[in-house]
């Protein structure tokens with residue numbers, strides 16, 4: 001995802017809609033219409049209001065409702081994301097994140 005997308009991204013949780021915080025773990029520069037823009041590959045989005053976290057995996061912000069994140073392939077991918085970046089993710093998220101952590 002492009003960094004400028006942060007300007008319009010909000011927490012999708014019902015009755016939240018807060019602005020999100022971004023922590024970038026991996027990104028690269030690309031040239032777009034003669035401008036250098038930052039393409040974010042891997043990052044953590046966190047919501048200061050409802051405390052949910054959302055991953056950016058392979059350039060895609062995964063902002064699904066909780067129930068779709070708790071099972072199946074999506075859940076496996078998001079657990080792998082937490083494991084991949086656990087040295088850099090705050091321990092409250094790893095231990096007891098919303099909607100889930102690693103424990």
Ligand SMILES: [Zn+2]
Pocket residue numbers: 011012013016017018047048049050051052
């Ligand atoms: Zn929220």
